[in-house]
Amino acid sequence: MVISQQIREFRKSSSWIRKMFESGIELKRKYGVDKVCDFSLGNPDLMPPDEFQYFLEEESRKTGPFLHGYMPNAGYVETREAVAESLRKEIGVDFTRDDVVMTCGAAGAMNVVLKSILNPGESVVILSPYFVEYKFYVLNHNGKIVVSETDERFLPDIADLESRIDGNTRAVIMNTPNNPTGRAYDEAILKQVGELLREKSKKYGKPIFLISDEPYRKIVFSDSKYFAPVKFYENTVIVTSFSKDLSIPGERIGYIAVNPVMENKEELIDACIFCNRILGFINAPALMQRVIRNVIEFSVDVEVYEKRRNLLFESLKDMGYDIVKPEGTFYMFPRSPIDDDVEFSKVLREELVLVTPGVGFGRAGYFRISFCVDEKVIKKSLERFERAIRKIR
Amino acid sequence: MVISQQIREFRKSSSWIRKMFESGIELKRKYGVDKVCDFSLGNPDLMPPDEFQYFLEEESRKTGPFLHGYMPNAGYVETREAVAESLRKEIGVDFTRDDVVMTCGAAGAMNVVLKSILNPGESVVILSPYFVEYKFYVLNHNGKIVVSETDERFLPDIADLESRIDGNTRAVIMNTPNNPTGRAYDEAILKQVGELLREKSKKYGKPIFLISDEPYRKIVFSDSKYFAPVKFYENTVIVTSFSKDLSIPGERIGYIAVNPVMENKEELIDACIFCNRILGFINAPALMQRVIRNVIEFSVDVEVYEKRRNLLFESLKDMGYDIVKPEGTFYMFPRSPIDDDVEFSKVLREELVLVTPGVGFGRAGYFRISFCVDEKVIKKSLERFERAIRKIR
Numbered sequence: 060m061v062i063s064q065q066i067r068e069f070r071k072s073s074s075w076i077r078k079m080f081e082s083g084i085e086l087k088r089k090y091g092v093d094k095v096c097d098f099s100l101g102n103p104d105l106m107p108p109d110e111f112q113y114f115l116e117e118e119s120r121k122t123g124p125f126l127h128g129y130m131p132n133a134g135y136v137e138t139r140e141a142v143a144e145s146l147r148k149e150i151g152v153d154f155t156r157d158d159v160v161m162t163c164g165a166a167g168a169m170n171v172v173l174k175s176i177l178n179p180g181e182s183v184v185i186l187s188p189y190f191v192e193y194k195f196y197v198l199n200h201n202g203k204i205v206v207s208e209t210d211e212r213f214l215p216d217i218a219d220l221e222s223r224i225d226g227n228t229r230a231v232i233m234n235t236p237n238n239p240t241g242r243a244y245d246e247a248i249l250k251q252v253g254e255l256l257r258e259k260s261k262k263y264g265k266p267i268f269l270i271s272d273e274p275y276r277k278i279v280f281s282d283s284k285y286f287a288p289v290k291f292y293e294n295t296v297i298v299t300s301f302s303k304d305l306s307i308p309g310e311r312i313g314y315i316a317v318n319p320v321m322e323n324k325e326e327l328i329d330a331c332i333f334c335n336r337i338l339g340f341i342n343a344p345a346l347m348q349r350v351i352r353n354v355i356e357f358s359v360d361v362e363v364y365e366k367r368r369n370l371l372f373e374s375l376k377d378m379g380y381d382i383v384k385p386e387g388t389f390y391m392f393p394r395s396p397i398d399d400d401v402e403f404s405k406v407l408r409e410e411l412v413l414v415t416p417g418v419g420f421g422r423a424g425y426f427r428i429s430f431c432v433d434e435k436v437i438k439k440s441l442e443r444f445e446r447a448i449r450k451i452r
Numbered sequence: 453m454v455i456s457q458q459i460r461e462f463r464k465s466s467s468w469i470r471k472m473f474e475s476g477i478e479l480k481r482k483y484g485v486d487k488v489c490d491f492s493l494g495n496p497d498l499m500p501p502d503e504f505q506y507f508l509e510e511e512s513r514k515t516g517p518f519l520h521g522y523m524p525n526a527g528y529v530e531t532r533e534a535v536a537e538s539l540r541k542e543i544g545v546d547f548t549r550d551d552v553v554m555t556c557g558a559a560g561a562m563n564v565v566l567k568s569i570l571n572p573g574e575s576v577v578i579l580s581p582y583f584v585e586y587k588f589y590v591l592n593h594n595g596k597i598v599v600s601e602t603d604e605r606f607l608p609d610i611a612d613l614e615s616r617i618d619g620n621t622r623a624v625i626m627n628t629p630n631n632p633t634g635r636a637y638d639e640a641i642l643k644q645v646g647e648l649l650r651e652k653s654k655k656y657g658k659p660i661f662l663i664s665d666e667p668y669r670k671i672v673f674s675d676s677k678y679f680a681p682v683k684f685y686e687n688t689v690i691v692t693s694f695s696k697d698l699s700i701p702g703e704r705i706g707y708i709a710v711n712p713v714m715e716n717k718e719e720l721i722d723a724c725i726f727c728n729r730i731l732g733f734i735n736a737p738a739l740m741q742r743v744i745r746n747v748i749e750f751s752v753d754v755e756v757y758e759k760r761r762n763l764l765f766e767s768l769k770d771m772g773y774d775i776v777k778p779e780g781t782f783y784m785f786p787r788s789p790i791d792d793d794v795e796f797s798k799v800l801r802e803e804l805v806l807v808t809p810g811v812g813f814g815r816a817g818y819f820r821i822s823f824c825v826d827e828k829v830i831k832k833s834l835e836r837f838e839r840a841i842r843k844i845r
Contacts, residue, residue: 060658061716062723063571070726102522112515115739119512122505127700129495163556163704166732174592178456195730199567201594265453307520309738311556311704323454330455333463337588339559344737345702346508 069195076419079404083413090411096440098428099413101238103306103389105359105431111305114353118346127345132336133328134161134314134343141352142314146297148356149276150287158319160331161343163311165274167335168298169196172270172315173230174338175330177202181229183270186215188392188422190238190272202229206421212383213240213392217251224259230268231256233288236275239420239427240392241368241385243279246286253292266294266322273297274313275388277304277358280365283386293320296327301351303388304358312347364389367430371437378445379452389431392417396448400426406450410443462588469812472797476806483804489833491821492806494631496699496782498752498824504698507746511739520738525729526721527554527707527736534745535707539690541749542669543680551712553724554736556704558667560728561691562589565663565708566623567731568723570595574622576663579608581785581815583631583665595622599814605776606633606785610644617652623661624649626681629668632813632820633785634761634778636672639679646685659687659715666690667706668781670697670751673758676779686713689720694744696781697751705740757782760823764830771838772845782824785810789841793819799843803836 080099087095133139139156146154162168173183173196182203185193189206197204207223210216220231233252235244244252252269260267271288276299279285289295300313315331317324335342342348368385375382381394395403400416400423407414407426417425430437473492480488526532532549539547555561566576566589575596578586582599590597600616603609613624626645628637637645645662653660664681669692672678682688693706708724710717728735735741761778768775774787788796793809793816800807800819810818823830 061719062568065571066568066723066726069730070722102518104517106515106517107520115512116509119508122499124497124499125495125702127500128702130702163732164734166734168732170732175455175459178458192730196732199731307738309518309521309523309735311734311737326454329463330459334459337462337585338592338731339556339561339563339589340733341557341559341704342702344704344740345700346739347737 065198082408086408086411086413095411095413096432096436096443097413098430098432098440099415101390101429101431103303103308103359103431104433105306105363107306108354108357108359110354110357111307111350114350118349130342130345130348132342133332134159135348135352138348138352141355142316145355146316150289152287152289153319154316155319158317158324158328160315160328160335161348162298162313162315162335163340163343164302164308164313165272165298165300166192166196167311167340168300168313168315169193169270169272170199170338171331171334171340172296172298173197173200173202174334175327176268177229180227182227183229184220184223184231186220186233188213188239188417188420188425190234191419191421193232203227213237213242214244214248215252217255220252221255224255224267226263228259228263228267230270232270232272234272235288236279236285236387238275238388239390239415240383241388241390242383243283243285243386244288249286249288249291252288256292256294260294269295271295271297273299274303278361278364278389279387280361280368285387289318293318293322295321305351305354306359307347310344310347312343312351314343364430367434367437370434371428371430374441375444378448380444380448389429391428391430392425393428395424395426397451398424400424403447403451406447407443410447412440412443412447458591475801479801479804479806488804488806489825489829489836490806491823491825491833492808494783494822494824496696496701496752496824497826498699498756500699501747501750501752503747503750504700504743507743511742523735523738523741525735526725527552528741528745531741531745534748535709538748539709543682545680545682546712547709548712551710551717551721553708553721553728554741555691555706555708555728556733556736557695557701557706558665558691558693559585559589560704560733561693561706561708562586562663562665563592563731564724564727564733565689565691566590566593566595567727568720569622569661571622573620575620576622577613577616577624579613579626581606581632581810581813581818583627584812584814586625596620606630606635607637607641608645610648613645614648617648617660619656621652621656621660623663625663625665627665628681629672629678629780631668631781632783632808633776634781634783635776636676636678636779637681642679642681642684645681649685649687653687662688664688664690666692667696671754671757671782672780673754673761678780682711686711686715688714698744698747699752700740703737703740705736705744707736757823760827760830763827764821764823767834768837771841773837773841782822784821784823785818786821788817788819790844791817793817796840796844799840800836803840805833805836805840
């Protein structure tokens, strides 16, 4: 009884993912890294933009007392101002620096927001297929997970969502563009979600928060358009990071931005700053805060991801895979040609192709391809994907 | 009801600290920053060592894919190896890299360890006067706080500590050198603590962990000696950071190190790596991990802090203040010349001297002086401290 019961159960229930991960490592060891096409990881392979590199070196050269010291728990005023300004320009919502709290990535931001708002046993609705970590984040703060299935096109099913919300609901987590599906929600659906949550908040006499997880906001392809959830619902809290648009996920830098028109927003922001402190984050890393305020409008070359999406999507479709076309991110979520997605992942693994079964995202019968890999890897994988689908037909 | 009940209560109960903090800001605004002697903050004022600056610039210049990307949640192998090696040299305990998990500072480390081990309602013993954040950290993970008073010299009172431990006890948090008292525990007391916890673990048939919070380990003065708690008790988990020895608290880099001789340590380490992930830390900031592995044996010039301690300690003692001589850190914890430490802090504030009342550390009747301020500030403050003690006598 060295560790807590909860953590022990978590570890047991996720042991199949670990086994899969380990068998992938084993595969690479056996056949060589170059032989294996690994589409299972979400670690952006593009280099950070040159501007990031430039300002990283510039900020690193600066010396003086307190340059690496504590700052207010919300972050540097200048960085929060830069974030607010970028949101004003990008989204067209009138954020000020006081609406922004700098965090250790989006995962840190999400935990801070949940800690700030959740009373024990209150529920948080997540949309399936979902980023599996949401479950842990909600449970960390004694919340209850309620799952709403999205429709066949992976868009929120308003009727289902409505049926999941009751007097015990504290928040809905939404993620557009979406991991694992790559869908970017359109204006119409966001409007409906906003209306539903507004109505339910009124009915239950308390705000039901929309926590909008937006790390892929800038990774939207040219044939699609990004709509910001915050424009459609007053009780929206943005949690996001620079991990994907600057390719710096290891640096743990992101932020919370509270809709400036939210009622009593000061209380929520104060709570987030406080929880940033007591959860042990204290503040977002100092140097990265100084760097990103200079490069906030830059991002990696999204065209690279788009080209990969085109190649993969068109090729797999031609082979007979059933796929909803991703509009952003570096993921796609094809239907498994056989019902059992874990089984089909094994078929792919025999071809030295690693993917993640949909059951890991709460949607069996699908699998996730993460295409933050070189185009060469994608090209190499194509005949393997083809053999796999032929094999089971 | 925008935020949770718990957070609302936390905010209410700590509002007096905020008011004090704000009145300090007000004071500086009114009289000028230079006129106020601020001993209330724990933000190290010394510059990071030159070696840190050198390797920061060197590591920042490096370019390549994944240099700022995700790495295993435990941290870079090379960094963990460097930490293990430094512990072997410094403490003489046979740590390997597998015993080390890199974290977002000591506060992150502490939350990760508590999340890993605490079942709901289990208690954690903290020693008063204590670092007030411990309370939040334990409550974050549904633990219960039990306070054991240290003795008149601020050393653990073994009889009292024994009386606080029962079948519900999961861990004891210890902090040497100590914030707020500056005491560095000697060999004899650590031995007694180790024996007590060993006996209690045996009695209750489960490990009672000693969580050793060691961010001031390298800030020990020349007339004293540091003893490492991990050498005296097998179920010791070190949580610490580079915040104080490298003067980089804003960068959020620290680690967990589990005693290599602990039984079933693999399970605890695995849980810590997992909790580092699910609490939203994910991993310690990448660049800082790459920097600190080069400078792990360096530290700020401790002599500067020692000189300040000497000046303050000798001067205040001569004025009639009753102080236990600090052996490390940059804190001292004099007895308030009147019983009411909040009242005496106000007397000092009238002299434009800011300190923190002992009640904020769970020990009324004392106050904390944080001397991470320039010697000039200390010199300027002396006649003010003298006037204050005369005023109330």
